[in-house]
Amino acid sequence: MFSIEFLLNALVAGILLGGFYAAMSAGLSLSFGLLDVVNIAHPAFIIFGSYLTYYVNEHFGFDPILAGLVFAVPSYFLGVAVYKIYYNSFEKTGAESLRGLVFFFGLFFLIEVILIITYGVDYRLVRAFYIGKSTSIGSVGIAYRLFVPFLVGGILAAVLYLFLTKTFFGRAIMGVAQDSLAVQLMGVDPIRIKTVAFGIGIATAVIAGSLLIIIGPVEPTIGREYIGRVFAVTVLGGLGSMTGTLVGGLILGVAESFTSSFFGPSWALAVSFGILLICLAVRPSGLFGR
Amino acid sequence: MRSSTTRTWKGPTLAHSIVVDNVSAGYGAVRVLHGVSIQVNDGETVVLLGTNGNGKSTLIKCIMGIIQPDEGEIYLEADGERINLAGKNPEEIVNLGVALVPEGRRLFPRLTVEENLLLGAYREEARRGIDRNIAFAFEAFPVLAERKNQLAGSMSGGEQQMLAVARALMSAPKVLLVDEPSVGLAPILVSRVIAKIRELKEEYQLTVLMAEQNFNQAVKIADRGYIIVHGEIAFAGEDTEALAGHELVKKYYLGA
Ligand SMILES: Nc1ncnc2c1ncn2[C@@H]1O[C@H](COP(=O)(O)OP(=O)(O)OP(=O)(O)O)[C@@H](O)[C@H]1O
Ligand SMILES: [Mg+2]
Numbered sequence: 001m002f003s004i005e006f007l008l009n010a011l012v013a014g015i016l017l018g019g020f021y022a023a024m025s026a027g028l029s030l031s032f033g034l035l036d037v038v039n040i041a042h043p044a045f046i047i048f049g050s051y052l053t054y055y056v057n058e059h060f061g062f063d064p065i066l067a068g069l070v071f072a073v074p075s076y077f078l079g080v081a082v083y084k085i086y087y088n089s090f091e092k093t094g095a096e097s098l099r100g101l102v103f104f105f106g107l108f109f110l111i112e113v114i115l116i117i118t119y120g121v122d123y124r125l126v127r128a129f130y131i132g133k134s135t136s137i138g139s140v141g142i143a144y145r146l147f148v149p150f151l152v153g154g155i156l157a158a159v160l161y162l163f164l165t166k167t168f169f170g171r172a173i174m175g176v177a178q179d180s181l182a183v184q185l186m187g188v189d190p191i192r193i194k195t196v197a198f199g200i201g202i203a204t205a206v207i208a209g210s211l212l213i214i215i216g217p218v219e220p221t222i223g224r225e226y227i228g229r230v231f232a233v234t235v236l237g238g239l240g241s242m243t244g245t246l247v248g249g250l251i252l253g254v255a256e257s258f259t260s261s262f263f264g265p266s267w268a269l270a271v272s273f274g275i276l277l278i279c280l281a282v283r284p285s286g287l288f289g290r
Numbered sequence: 291m292r293s294s295t296t297r298t299w300k301g302p303t304l305a306h307s308i309v310v311d312n313v314s315a316g317y318g319a320v321r322v323l324h325g326v327s328i329q330v331n332d333g334e335t336v337v338l339l340g341t342n343g344n345g346k347s348t349l350i351k352c353i354m355g356i357i358q359p360d361e362g363e364i365y366l367e368a369d370g371e372r373i374n375l376a377g378k379n380p381e382e383i384v385n386l387g388v389a390l391v392p393e394g395r396r397l398f399p400r401l402t403v404e405e406n407l408l409l410g411a412y413r414e415e416a417r418r419g420i421d422r423n424i425a426f427a428f429e430a431f432p433v434l435a436e437r438k439n440q441l442a443g444s445m446s447g448g449e450q451q452m453l454a455v456a457r458a459l460m461s462a463p464k465v466l467l468v469d470e471p472s473v474g475l476a477p478i479l480v481s482r483v484i485a486k487i488r489e490l491k492e493e494y495q496l497t498v499l500m501a502e503q504n505f506n507q508a509v510k511i512a513d514r515g516y517i518i519v520h521g522e523i524a525f526a527g528e529d530t531e532a533l534a535g536h537e538l539v540k541k542y543y544l545g546a
Contacts, residue, residue: 168417171409175398181356182396187384187413187461290400290441 018253019150049209068210079202238289399443410460
């Protein structure tokens with residue numbers, strides 16, 4: 001028999017992990033969910049963010065969260081550049097479906113290879129005062145290395161939610177994939193909207209990368225483990241819904257936590273694909289999909 | 291070209307008209323318009339009559355910059371200034387104060403009614419009057435207020451048409467183009483939408499160009515009109531009687 005204590009600990013660990021999963025998936029929910037850009041390189045940008053964070057933490061003792069936030073700015077422009085290449089090479093000519101996918105696949109491996117060449121295949125980690133410490137409420141332990149990413153992930157999802165639903169620009173992002181001519185008829189350039197939104201998506205990936213390396217050590221190819229996860233969260237939550245992304249992240253986190261508690265950590269990776277398949281079969285629009 | 295005084299809805303607005311001069315246009319090898327010239331003067335409501343496939347939407351798309359004419363000129367005359375619309379894209383033309391209620395409505399189906407209206411007010415000039423305009427839209431079409439949190443795609447056809455008109459007006463336009471508001475609507479709804487367009491036109495002091503094939507509805511609102519046949523202007527009626535008396539109208543629209 002498993003004790004209540006054991007179950008509670010698994011639940012809390014899952015919820016904390018889920019907040020981080022939401023942060024990882026928020027940017028994909030923007031690009032894939034709202035812009036119809038199947039950016040499978042998203043996890044690679046997350047790992048890229050981890051290494052940027054690692055670099056300034058290792059050499060200058062920069063706080064990882066602060067590093068993520070600072071690097072979000074240049075990463076936004078990197079995202080803008082990537083979208084411009086993607087748009088001019090594929091989307092403009094209507095060749096995005098297959099060749100665009102290959103483009104992002106290529107980008108994924110390019111980033112991996114660059115990281116391997118630069119840093120090798122060893123695991124890297126960061127130092128911060130909150131890493132390694134924990135507190136407990138009753139018998140439930142809360143590790144700060146999980147709690148901080150949970151908090152930042154929740155804030156990120158909330159900020160994006162407000163941006164999308166309460167600003168003119170955000171509403172245009174929500175509308176642009178539904179009808180780009182209609183967006184023009186509102187006096188807005190749809191390409192500009194998509195470019196900015198994609199840039200924001202990459203910026204959030206880099207922030208998520210700083211969270212990832214707080215949670216645990218990172219190596220260049222670890223992004224592969226997250227492809228299934230980010231797509232599972234995005235689809236489960238409902239494409240383009242930030243509320244859905246948060247809830248989807250929490251569900252995946254809890255499901256993975258229980259799976260690894262009961263069956264061992266090696267099963268955790270299968271959970272995301274299981275959720276993805278069930279969701280596509282039962283409710284393709286996701287929990288909060290419109 | 292913008293007035294320095296703040297825009298008031300009932301106060302004197304500045305003159306805005308559309309001039310289409312000898313325009314030819316089409317889609318690739320398909321030639322649709324052949325030397326079309328029309329004019330919509332300030333404050334007028336002009337109807338563009340034509341049965342299916344004669345080029346009404348094509349002409350409207352040319353004015354809106356959705357397709358570019360091969361020949362001819364299109365101007366927006368604003369406060370005595372002539373602005374050439376050729377080469378401009380739709381968003382630039384919208385920002386000059388021209389709004390379109392497009393064929394097929396083109397709402398954002400997975401945005402709510404309110405979000406659709408708010409997107410309509412995207413342009414800078416429209417944001418200032420947003421509260422007032424949204425209140426006015428809700429007053430003109432109470433059903434939109436009742437359903438403001440409903441997704442646009444789940445509204446009925448008539449409700450969607452009302453939303454499309456209201457959304458176009460949210461951009462605080464000076465010129466309103468309406469492409470067949472009657473399509474797919476029951477006669478009673480057509481009457482209501484047309485009546486509302488007339489009311490809104492008065493309220494906003496709009497210049498209106500409306501493409502229609504429902505003659506009986508169109509004359510309720512039009513000052514005058516053109517009949518377009520196979521991409522050419524077959525007749526320019528100086529008033530609605532002239533239009534009603536024309537043989538083409540008798541033949542195609544009045545069932546004579
Ligand atoms: N995108 C397009 N590509 C090719 N041909 C087109 C296209 N759109 C319209 N046409 C053709 O142009 C002609 C005029 O079409 P248009 O849409 O302007 O007609 P309309 O007067 O608006 O008709 P309706 O009342 O049915 O809307 C038609 O013969 C149509 O088949
Ligand atoms: Mg038409």
